[in-house]
Amino acid sequence: MDVGAEATRSTVPDLDAATALVQLARLVQCVQARVSDRHGLTPVQGKLLCALAGGPRGMAELARCFGVEKAALTGLVDRAERRGLVQRSAVPGDRRALAATLTVSGREAATAFHADATAALEDLLAPLGADARTNFRRAMTEIIAASETDEC
Amino acid sequence: MDVGAEATRSTVPDLDAATALVQLARLVQCVQARVSDRHGLTPVQGKLLCALAGGPRGMAELARCFGVEKAALTGLVDRAERRGLVQRSAVPGDRRALAATLTVSGREAATAFHADATAALEDLLAPLGADARTNFRRAMTEIIAASETDEC
DNA sequence: TATTGTTATACTCTATAACTATA
DNA sequence: TATAGTTATAGAGTATAACAATA
Numbered sequence: 001m002d003v004g005a006e007a008t009r010s011t012v013p014d015l016d017a018a019t020a021l022v023q024l025a026r027l028v029q030c031v032q033a034r035v036s037d038r039h040g041l042t043p044v045q046g047k048l049l050c051a052l053a054g055g056p057r058g059m060a061e062l063a064r065c066f067g068v069e070k071a072a073l074t075g076l077v078d079r080a081e082r083r084g085l086v087q088r089s090a091v092p093g094d095r096r097a098l099a100a101t102l103t104v105s106g107r108e109a110a111t112a113f114h115a116d117a118t119a120a121l122e123d124l125l126a127p128l129g130a131d132a133r134t135n136f137r138r139a140m141t142e143i144i145a146a147s148e149t150d151e152c
Numbered sequence: 153m154d155v156g157a158e159a160t161r162s163t164v165p166d167l168d169a170a171t172a173l174v175q176l177a178r179l180v181q182c183v184q185a186r187v188s189d190r191h192g193l194t195p196v197q198g199k200l201l202c203a204l205a206g207g208p209r210g211m212a213e214l215a216r217c218f219g220v221e222k223a224a225l226t227g228l229v230d231r232a233e234r235r236g237l238v239q240r241s242a243v244p245g246d247r248r249a250l251a252a253t254l255t256v257s258g259r260e261a262a263t264a265f266h267a268d269a270t271a272a273l274e275d276l277l278a279p280l281g282a283d284a285r286t287n288f289r290r291a292m293t294e295i296i297a298a299s300e301t302d303e304c
Numbered sequence: 305t306a307t308t309g310t311t312a313t314a315c316t317c318t319a320t321a322a323c324t325a326t327a
Numbered sequence: 328t329a330t331a332g333t334t335a336t337a338g339a340g341t342a343t344a345a346c347a348a349t350a
Contacts, residue, residue, distance in 0.1 A: 012297065017285070018273035020292035021180050027299050028177035042316065060331060072318050074333060079316075096326045096331040121170035127298035128291055133169070136291045139284055140172035145164065146279035147179050194339065212308060224341050226310060231339075248308040248349045 027124060035117045039109060045080055046117065049102065049110035056089060056099035085109060179276060187269045191261060197232055198269065201254065201262035208241060208251035237261060 015023070029043070036046040051057060051065060059077065063070040077100050080086045085106035091097035102110060125133050167175070181195070188198040203209060203217060211229065215222040229252050232238045237258035243249035254262060277285050 012293070014286075014289045014293045015296065016270075017277050017289055018270040020289055020296065021176075021273050021276060022184075023296045024173075024292050025177040025180035027296065028173050029181075032174075044317070058331080059333095068317085069319060070332065071320080071334085075317075091331095094327075094331080098332065118168075118170040121173050124173060124295055124299070125169050127294050132287075132291055132294075134166075135284075135287060137166045137169055137172055139280055139288045139291075140176050141164070141166045142279050142284075143276055144167065144172065144175045144179065147276070196340070210308080211310095220340085221342060222309065223311085223343080227340070246308080246350075250309065 028121065031120045031124065032117065035113065035120050038116065039113045041109070041113065044076060045083075045085070046113050048076060048080055048100075049085065049106060050114055050117075052086060052100055052102045052106070053110045053114065056101040058091065058097050058099050060097075062100060080106075180273065183272045183276065184269065187265065187272050190268065191265045193261070193265065196228060197235075197237070198265050200228060200232055200252075201237065201258060202266055202269075204238065204252055204254045204258070205262045205266065208253040210243065210249050210251050212249075214252060232258075 014020075032043045032046065036043045039046070041049070047066070048062075051062060057065070059073050060070055062077075063073045066073070077086060077088065080100075081088065084103055086100050087103055088098045089101045091099050125136065128136060166172075184195045184198065188195045191198070193201070199218070200214075203214060209217070211225050212222055214229075215225045218225070229238060229240065232252075233240065236255055238252050239255055240250045241253045243251050277288065280288060
């Protein structure tokens with residue numbers, strides 16, 4: 001029989017924290033890349049579509065949100081515009097500003113991509129039991145909340 | 153008093169699995185970027201140094217290990233070589249093959265980078281209690297082990 | 305024929321610096 | 328002066344395709 005309480009535990013020792021975090025992050029990126037690819041998008045374009053799903057956003061606002069320089073946003077929106085996913089629109093009340101807005105096909109792509117990505121990411125937690133999954137979500141939430149006080 | 157068992161829980165609801173995984177991965181990347189930057193490296197170069205810390209590796213082997221095409225490795229090793237971190241060396245017994253090897257300064261950089269990265273990543277789990285940390289590591293190990301049967 | 309590695313070319317993403325137009 | 332956005336330029340990382348040398 002088994003020594004411990006958890007019959008499904010393997011005999012493999014747990015990974016150290018750093019290795020596990022790196023590999024988990026790699027796994028998440030991998031899922032994002034695979035789902036993006038399925039939708040004919042780059043991972044960054046997928047992220048852009050998700051950011052615009054809630055409505056138009058100014059270029060400077062998007063740059064801050066993505067943590068990149070505003071010049072990088074220009075290129076990013078250029079490429080997304082060339083693919084017919086977004087449009088630049090004027091912002092009433094500030095003639096300097098432009099907002100990135102989803103086109104009709106961009107909105108469709110955003111909806112499909114988001115649903116697909118969410119499902120694929122949730123699948124990653126499938127190996128855990130229901131309780132372990134809940135605890136894992138709680139732990140991730142704590143780590144993320146704590147990091148918001150820090151840099152990054 | 154409190155309903156549940158854990159008195160330290162905040163009133164903020166847990167994030168959904170997909171959001172939490174994406175943000176956690178972003179956090180890990182962020183740490184990797186910050187540490188790499190501190191050592192004058194790109195994140196991919198840091199990864200290369202760590203991969204070579206155990207000894208020379210063939211180009212094809214590295215490409216498989218990184219999940220990229222062999223042509224990408226050529227450029228990656230070119231840039232690392234230009235910075236004096238690695239060297240190409242012949243492989244006895246196969247005159248087609250070349251191995252990437254750490255230079256003396258590359259080995260120093262690898263050691264320092266790895267120690268720094270490990271510590272910074274472990275710090276991410278500091279907000280968790282000792283038991284929660286152990287459970288978290290176990291859950292990550294299970295997720296990673298399960299994914300190795302899958303694609304990616 | 306298959307494998308190892310490189311070169312050539314192109315694209316995405318990013319940064320910095322200089323610029324225009326508006327606030 | 329400060330902010331919003333663009334252009335120009337450069338570099339990293341990646342892919343594909345064509346190639347050379349060796350197995």
